Amino acid sequence: MRAWSVQRPGPVEGDPLRLVERPVPVPGADELLVRVRACGVCRTDLHVTEGDLPVHRTGVTPGHEVVGEVAGTGAGVADFAVGDRVGVAWLRRTDGECVYCRRGAENLCPYSEYTGWDADGGYAEYTTVPAAFAYRLPGALGDVALAPLLCAGIIGYRALRRASLPPGGRLGLYGFGGSAHLCAQVALAEGARVHVLTRGAEARRLAVEVGAASARDAYEPPPEPLDGAILFAPVGDLVPVALRALDRGGVLAVAGIHLSDVPALNYERELFYERELRSVTSNTRADGREFLALAERHGVHATTHAYPLSEAPWALRDLKAGRFDGAAVLVNDLS
Ligand SMILES: [Zn+2]
Numbered sequence: 593m594r595a596w597s598v599q600r601p602g603p604v605e606g607d608p609l610r611l612v613e614r615p616v617p618v619p620g621a622d623e624l625l626v627r628v629r630a631c632g633v634c635r636t637d638l639h640v641t642e643g644d645l646p647v648h649r650t651g652v653t654p655g656h657e658v659v660g661e662v663a664g665t666g667a668g669v670a671d672f673a674v675g676d677r678v679g680v681a682w683l684r685r686t687d688g689e690c691v692y693c694r695r696g697a698e699n700l701c702p703y704s705e706y707t708g709w710d711a712d713g714g715y716a717e718y719t720t721v722p723a724a725f726a727y728r729l730p731g732a733l734g735d736v737a738l739a740p741l742l743c744a745g746i747i748g749y750r751a752l753r754r755a756s757l758p759p760g761g762r763l764g765l766y767g768f769g770g771s772a773h774l775c776a777q778v779a780l781a782e783g784a785r786v787h788v789l790t791r792g793a794e795a796r797r798l799a800v801e802v803g804a805a806s807a808r809d810a811y812e813p814p815p816e817p818l819d820g821a822i823l824f825a826p827v828g829d830l831v832p833v834a835l836r837a838l839d840r841g842g843v844l845a846v847a848g849i850h851l852s853d854v855p856a857l858n859y860e861r862e863l864f865y866e867r868e869l870r871s872v873t874s875n876t877r878a879d880g881r882e883f884l885a886l887a888e889r890h891g892v893h894a895t896t897h898a899y900p901l902s903e904a905p906w907a908l909r910d911l912k913a914g915r916f917d918g919a920a921v922l923v924n925d926l927s
């Protein structure tokens with residue numbers, strides 16, 4: 593098969609990705625062999641390719657928003673059959689035994705492995721996944737529409753749950769990219785009033801189109817106090833701004849992996865009255881299953897931009913340069 597491989601991490605303009613010939617992988621006893629139909633392009637793929645994330649596997653194939661079909665099963669797999677449509681996401685494996693796994697917080701497992709970083713991912717004709725970490729996919733959505741839901745969608749959904757919004761609550765979204773725009777659709781469908789606070793005029797226009805009650809610059813106060821807020825922009829300066837926008841008892845969840853330094857907080861203005869600041873780390877399989885079910889029920893829709901899999905480096909370059917709206921999705925044209 594052909595697969596994209598990170599030969600030596602570096603700027604995408606310098607061709608760190610090479611299309612190589614490899615044997616089709618053999619699934620382990622508890623794994624599925626998956627023929628890739630489509631694979632979303634996540635910013636993390638760019639970090640793996642450029643070396644912002646340390647190398648975990650030499651020559652790794654990136655990609656962790658895979659929609660494919662089961663092409664083979666390991667000897668110990670009973671609940672999937674050849675031809676089933678499945679999703680492969682970022683969380684690939686946990687130990688299932690540590691204190692975090694046992695209390696239902698497998699997103700915190702120190703022994704977890706990740707698709708497209710610790711193991712080869714979806715920028716290839718085939719990939720593998722432990723059956724226990726594969727998602728069954730809702731039938732109503734097409735391959736390209738589903739792919740971005742598998743990372744951007746699931747993470748946005750966990751952030752929404754971490755913001756502990758009460759029913760009918762007022763939610764603030766700071767930043768409005770792919771993840772926020774999927775999260776907003778779930779929140780709106782569940783009856784929240786959503787206020788978007790973001791710099792880009794185009795993003796604010798999209799927010800109103802999706803159904804936000806207001807869209808303003810990130811440093812402006814929202815039109816009403818917030819019961820919950822999610823910081824999607826990787827900007828620590830916005831933490832006190834968002835905390836001040838919270839009503840008493842409100843929660844601010846920080847969705848990103850990276851955040852610039854948070855300035856000193858003033859306890860009385862920014863935290864007192866039981867306002868809370870929380871981080872969001874990866875996701876559990878339960879988050880993924882809940883989100884995919886809600887996405888189908890509420891018709892959550894990702895804005896996508898398709899590229900042939902044979903042109904994966906161009907999708908990464910365009911992502912880096914901000915040359916498209918919504919999410920890039922690679923469509924397998926290699927097989
Ligand atoms: Zn991702």
Ligand SMILES: [Zn+2]
Pocket residue numbers: 686687688689690691692693694698700701702703
């Ligand atoms: Zn664990």
